Amino acid sequence: MNAFTVLQSLSDIDPAYIADAEQIPARRFRPRALIAACLALLCLVAAVVSVFTHPAGEPPLITSSALQKDADTDLITVYDGPQYLEACYAAPRDGDVLLEIELTLALQQYEQEDVRYWVRLAIFPKDGCLNFDEAATDAECARLASLGYAVYTHKKNWIGYWGEDKHYTTVCLKMSADELRAFEAVAADRRFGYAFELVHTPTVSDCTRYEIP
Amino acid sequence: MTTDELLALYRLRDEDALTHTAALYGDRLHRLAVQILHNEQAAEECVNDTYLKAWNAIPPAHPSHMAAYLSQITRRCAFSMLEKAGAQKRNAAFVAITEEMQECLPDHRLEPPPAEVEFKEWVNAFLATLSVDARRIFLRRYWFADSVHDIAVRYHMTDSKVKTSLHRSRQALLTFLEKEQIAL
Numbered sequence: 009m010n011a012f013t014v015l016q017s018l019s020d021i022d023p024a025y026i027a028d029a030e031q032i033p034a035r036r037f038r039p040r041a042l043i044a045a046c047l048a049l050l051c052l053v054a055a056v057v058s059v060f061t062h063p064a065g066e067p068p069l070i071t072s073s074a075l076q077k078d079a080d081t082d083l084i085t086v087y088d089g090p091q092y093l094e095a096c097y098a099a100p101r102d103g104d105v106l107l108e109i110e111l112t113l114a115l116q117q118y119e120q121e122d123v124r125y126w127v128r129l130a131i132f133p134k135d136g137c138l139n140f141d142e143a144a145t146d147a148e149c150a151r152l153a154s155l156g157y158a159v160y161t162h163k164k165n166w167i168g169y170w171g172e173d174k175h176y177t178t179v180c181l182k183m184s185a186d187e188l189r190a191f192e193a194v195a196a197d198r199r200f201g202y203a204f205e206l207v208h209t210p211t212v213s214d215c216t217r218y219e220i221p
Numbered sequence: 222m223t224t225d226e227l228l229a230l231y232r233l234r235d236e237d238a239l240t241h242t243a244a245l246y247g248d249r250l251h252r253l254a255v256q257i258l259h260n261e262q263a264a265e266e267c268v269n270d271t272y273l274k275a276w277n278a279i280p281p282a283h284p285s286h287m288a289a290y291l292s293q294i295t296r297r298c299a300f301s302m303l304e305k306a307g308a309q310k311r312n313a314a315f316v317a318i319t320e321e322m323q324e325c326l327p328d329h330r331l332e333p334p335p336a337e338v339e340f341k342e343w344v345n346a347f348l349a350t351l352s353v354d355a356r357r358i359f360l361r362r363y364w365f366a367d368s369v370h371d372i373a374v375r376y377h378m379t380d381s382k383v384k385t386s387l388h389r390s391r392q393a394l395l396t397f398l399e400k401e402q403i404a405l
Contacts, residue, residue: 011323016300018364020341023289025348029360030249030288033376 068123069182070114070206099132100201105192108205115185125188125206129179132201145177148197149218155195158182160215180207180215224287231279239272246288250295256366257299259312267302271295296364318366325391326398347397351390358383359390 100106107115111127131138131148138144142163153159162178181204183191188204196202222241230238250271254264271294284290303315348356354376361367361375362383369387373380 011319011326012304014326015319015322015363016297016304017340018344019293019296019300020344021348021360021364022345023284023286023293025345025356025360026289026292026364027286028353029357029364030292033357 070125103198106203127204128207130203159218162210162215267298325395
């Protein structure tokens with residue numbers, strides 16, 4: 009028996025199989041495809057809404073380009089600048105304000121937009137870095153908060169090599185471009201130098217909003 | 222008109238049964254014959270032959286699937302025509318289907334063919350082993366002689382998925398034949 013005979017003999021199969029194969033099937037409901045489509049739509053809507061219709065009083069927050077999105081916050085966008093931009097800076101002198109390169113570029117890029125920047129502030133007194141001194145850092149945070157800045161802190165304690173207590177307070181702020189540019193004139197304490205940089209860690213949710221005692 | 226009403230006309234030997242049969246099933250039977258024969262005139266002859274055979278067979282025959290029953294007659298008639306025409310006159314599309322089927326047959330062509338009843342039994346048994354989707358695709362290709370693309374459109378899938386399903390079904394058929402020690 010050859011293939012032709014086999015095909016010919018197929019005529020005698022159970023008519024139920026033929027009737028079944030003759031039915032025009034309805035397009036199948038595919039739950040996975042539907043779920044994927046819904047998720048894609050939700051993501052699209054969320055992206056569009058977050059970019060174009062951010063809530064009043066809560067403009068988009070620009071963070072470092074090293075991060076695409078901060079899932080813990082309502083960050084709208086990130087600075088899309090050169091990656092791994094690193095530089096070595098001299099500590100700013102008393103009363104000076106240093107904006108690191110990435111932040112400067114981001115300020116240029118978003119000049120026409122209503123955004124805020126998530127920045128880390130390092131404070132430099134004459135003899136080192138203020139952030140290692142918890143009490144002094146808290147005092148400076150209180151002063152900045154009293155001036156109306158949105159100040160956040162992230163505290164870290166550890167034991168040093170000689171068994172001494174170590175402390176470092178990371179100070180972050182949500183700042184507008186105007187606040188950053190005017191900081192030196194408006195808020196800088198002449199005893200300190202200030203260095204601002206875009207960061208993505210710690211995130212907003214990692215930090216505690218500094219409340220004036 | 223329902224199948225039961227149509228069968229009632231056949232039982233009453235009312236010639237309107239043929240008119241209604243042509244109206245209800247004529248198009249699909251013609252399409253099936255064309256798919257196999259690729260010849261309009263021969264297909265028309267085949268369909269008319271189907272009506273005559275159905276008229277002669279019912280009663281006593283009482284098909285539960287009228288469309289399938291008539292399609293079986295049309296298909297037998299079309300294959301009979303192909304057989305008479307000889308291998309040289311078969312169209313390219315049908316030759317392709319035959320070659321595909323040849324792939325999965327064990328090389329025992331000198332053995333005597335199985336009895337018709339036995340063949341019918343094992344082919345039904347084989348079809349029962351396939352999944353519903355695979356069986357439908359297999360039958361659309363090797364029973365209705367649909368092209369791969371037409372099957373893909375019918376079942377909302379890609380051509381490659383249809384080809385894969387057909388390949389797996391042919392492999393399953395070969396395995397089935399060898400396991401059952403069926404010599405073709």
